[in-house]
Amino acid sequence: MRKLLMSAYKEMLLLVRDLGGLAILFVMPLVLIITVTLIQDSSFKIMNNVKIPILFVDNDKGDLSKTIQNNLEESDIFEIITQKDNIDLTEELARTAVLKGKYQLVVIIPKDITIDLQRKVSQNVSKILSELGVEEDTLRNKELISAKEIKLYFDPASQKTFKNAVMNSIDKMIAKIESKSIYSAFQEEFSEDGVENDSSLDEGNFITFKEINPKEGGEDIFPNSTQHNVPAWTLFAIFFIVIPLSINVVKEKSQGTFVRLRTNPVSYATVLGGKIITYLIVCLIQFLLMLAIGVFIFPYLGLATLEVGSNFIVLFLVALFSGLAAIGFGILLGTLAKTYEQAPPFGATAVVILAAIGGVWVPVFMMPQFMQTLSNISPMSWGLNAFYDVFLRHGGIVEVLPEIGLLFLFFIITVAISIFYDKKKRAV
């Protein structure tokens, strides 16, 4: 036991003497969590009904443009801006504003679109009725009405998904307006022909959908930027210890101390145990620091406060087992690396890839199916799911048991492979 504690103390001294390593372990994650949360906060606020300002140039001033404007406003996604400095927007002004990146979208409604749509619909209805012999073919049916175009100017930096969503939404609105116009035109034609006008005609959608979000205690379960970023970047920080730890193991081999230790009456497990204790303490300090940032610093930055509630023990357990998984990976990497130059770049790349597929940057559900399947192999994905279980689903120890079980298994397997590989390598 004394040997184990002394080994842990030695590892702590080595860490304290390595200021660069300490900066990687503590300062970098703090900078990352604050920066990324501030950046992502807008995206998460969009999800939580904060509106995106868009420019709306109405050259029509008719029912159709009013309907589109009202629908966009009622979507709860957009804030419609029709004037700038109390002057009605023109296409040129709005286009410039979007090109400069001040707004993400301009909707230009062409002149006379309402009148022309009504004329076109009436013409089509008349044509149908004349073909059916209900009405005579008139000159009106032969009049040429040119197609109208609603222009959408997007900020070049806009995401493809955003563009598609807007275009689909407007397309749907137009289709709805067109159907309504057709209904009205038929009603009008039939009433002109002495057929009773059924004003109770149902113009609404026959098939609709309802979005139901699972609720817990009356609250919607959506992560805000804090609830996503604190656990995500805590895991990233925890796994970043792979780099200094793998360097530590490689150094131990290259500077000869590992050879000396092998001639000492001390087991390899004790030597590794010292590293595990020290780096586990580092992981838990990182976790507490990240939690403290979420609880105490975020409110001062205008970000949502992290609500820890009564789940601290479960969160602590998730961090502990995530730490063990990261340590196992670091030891394995250090054991496999032959030179000091191999460990850091490989470690950094591996952590970034595990973070990416684990949903630290982009939530797993937004990934392609193949990547969603692949994410299941990332320990960071297990850790993140466990944190979500606690933060969003208010889960307890039972709910996180599968994830922490996987994390512990990962630790056991990586350490076992390291010991086996080391033993095999020494059998020269």
Place this chain on the structure above:
Amino acid sequence: MSSSIIHIQEISKKYKGADEYSIQQLSLSIAEGEIIGLLGPNGAGKTTLISMLCGLLKPTSGSLTINDLSFKQNSKKIKQLIGVVPQEYALYPTLTAYENLMYFGCMYGLFGKQLKQVVSENLERLGLTKFAHKRVDTFSGGMKRRINLIAGILHNPKILFLDEPTVGVDVQSKKVIIDHLKELNNNGTTIVYTSHHLTEAQEFCTRVAILDKGIIISKGTPSSLIESTVDAHNLEDVFISLTGLALRDHA
């Protein structure tokens, strides 16, 4: 001299993938209290032999016992009996001399006051007390060699293995190291050491074994070897007479 404390019986070592044996059918007995020098040109098999004696390498065939114990059954007991001073500075450069020695002393099972006392005494004897709390990476080569030596002898080992303990050090440091090793030997420690410094070996060793191509080509006291070799005035003459002048470069 008393009974044999190290007994090597026809050991051979062939590294995986190697074409030739590094050690071939080598037998040697080392008596308690001896200072034996394993000498030989580069690639002769000195480090391989000492690594097997320390338990760092397993022989391909043959057997060896340390104090009548074999590594197979009594690895931990043997490690408690032996001290090892490797050729490279096996120290943590960012730790101080004191921190390094406290750590390695603890790994030998020394704790508390006893550990502190042993560390202080050894630092004093090797002239490093005033540098005890300085980081090792600020030390000169000679200072690092002395700390490297102390780290292997803190537990007062019964047998001490040294792989070129004075390589790259100044005359003063070399004298301090050799004097201290002689003192340890006077107190009963058996010393097995490798070196390319033949003058040093001639003065220091009670017996030498000259290795070449994995076999012992001659062994005996330095004086007996000098006497038995034609036109030899010192151990270097004996060495050249036995191993020749051909370069032994290895890639």
